Amino acid sequence: xxxxxTGTGTVREADPAPVAPSRPEPSPRTGGxxxxxxxxxxxxxxxxxxxWQALTVTDARIWLRxxxxxxxDEIGAELAGxxxxxxxxxxxxxxxxxxxxxxxxxxxxxxxxGVLVGRSRGASDVLSPLLEAVRPIPAIAxxxxxxxxxxxxxxxxxxITFAAAFFPIMVSxxxxxxxxxxxxxxxxxxxxxxxxxxxxxxxxxxxxxxVFGGLSVGMGVAWICVISAEMISGEFGVGYRTWQAYTLVxxxxxxxxxxxxxxxxxxxxxxxxxxxxRATRWLPRxxxxxx
Numbered sequence: 292x293x294x295x296x297t298g299t300g301t302v303r304e305a306d307p308a309p310v311a312p313s314r315p316e317p318s319p320r321t322g323g324x325x326x327x328x329x330x331x332x333x334x335x336x337x338x339x340x341x342x343w344q345a346l347t348v349t350d351a352r353i354w355l356r357x358x359x360x361x362x363x364d365e366i367g368a369e370l371a372g373x374x375x376x377x378x379x380x381x382x383x384x385x386x387x388x389x390x391x392x393x394x395x396x397x398x399x400x401x402x403x404x405g406v407l408v409g410r411s412r413g414a415s416d417v418l419s420p421l422l423e424a425v426r427p428i429p430a431i432a433x434x435x436x437x438x439x440x441x442x443x444x445x446x447x448x449x450x451i452t453f454a455a456a457f458f459p460i461m462v463s464x465x466x467x468x469x470x471x472x473x474x475x476x477x478x479x480x481x482x483x484x485x486x487x488x489x490x491x492x493x494x495x496x497x498x499x500x501x502v503f504g505g506l507s508v509g510m511g512v513a514w515i516c517v518i519s520a521e522m523i524s525g526e527f528g529v530g531y532r533t534w535q536a537y538t539l540v541x542x543x544x545x546x547x548x549x550x551x552x553x554x555x556x557x558x559x560x561x562x563x564x565x566x567x568x569r570a571t572r573w574l575p576r577x578x579x580x581x582x
Contacts, residue, residue, distance in 0.1 A: 295384065299475075307518025321431060344362060344363045346360075347360045347363075360542065361543040361546055362401050362555070366518075366543050367505050373547060378532075382528050382531070383551065386518075386521065387400040387555065389445075389528065390452055390510075390514060390555075390559065392452070393448075393450070393456065394456045394509065394513050394559075397452050397456035397509060398509070399463040400461075401457045401458070401505065401509070402461075404422075404464075405461040405462070405463070405464025406465075406466040406468055406494065406495070407467050409465040409467075409468030409469045410468060410490075422458075430451050430452075430454040431455075431509045431515075431523075432453065432514070433450070433451060434447070434451060434524065436448045437520075438524060448517060448524065448525060451517065451520040452516060452517045455513045455515070455516035455565075456513040457508065458504070459509040461505070462505065463501050463502065463506075463508065464501060464502050466501060467498035467499075467500065467501020467504075468501075470501070471494060471498065476489050478495075481536075497517075497570050499567075500574065503564075503570065503571070506567070507560060507564060510556075511560060514552065514555070518530035518552055522534040529555070530552070533545055555582055
């Protein structure tokens with residue numbers, strides 16, 4: 292209750308009714324929003340599968356010729372058969388070893404060269420012309436060079452994977468380093484920090500978002516090229532087995548190979564995205580971003 296004075300005396304006024312706090316809207320990061328998003332994703336995949344089945348079972352020809360493609364039943368039977376063989380897992384392991392070796396080397400070299408070129412004008416003058424001359428060449432076009440240069444096909448495939456991933460990582464790192472505000476470096480130097488301190492505590496953390504963007508792109512390009520290299524000169528691997536199935540007109544096995552490639556690519560890209568989120572937790576993010 293509040294009191295106010297008037298000409299005729301004191302008047303008691305009722306306090307305003309308390310306002311109930313508004314209930315916050317459910318965030319996409321909460322359980323309900325996350326489950327809804329996963330439900331939408333699964334429904335999209337299921338819808339694509341149903342469309343494939345309907346078009347292949349009916350032998351539809353709507354400009355595209357679905358009568359030549361295997362049905363989901365045939366693909367599922369082929370996948371079940373391959374899951375019971377050791378060759379299937381050997382191919383998966385071989386492709387993973389190649390991609391992780393080539394991509395790992397490219398990640399180290401790409402980040403190092405990107406930081407060097409982004410930070411040093413002299414290094415940029417020396418390396419940039421060479422890098423820019425080689426960068427437009429598709430990595431898969433280097434297969435003849437790899438066959439002549441390396442003593443074994445395995446080393447050549449790893450080299451192709453390395454070349455494919457190196458340039459996206461290097462370019463993204465270079466631009467991320469150059470985009471950092473110079474004020475950050477000047478403040479650290481003014482406070483007595485060394486060049487090494489600036490590199491370790493300012494440049495590398497500040498460039499991390501761009502670095503992980505390059506890593507994500509590099510992983511996708513690396514998978515494209517390693518599969519192509521396996522088709523050309525491999526003896527094992529998912530790409531080799533997929534091409535072999537196609538040449539034998541075994542279309543269900545061909546689609547199983549394609550699905551395997553997609554699953555491996557998605558898993559490795561998701562791992563990079565997760566690592567990027569963990570490494571850049573300090574960045575502000577809008578609600579609902581991410582997986």
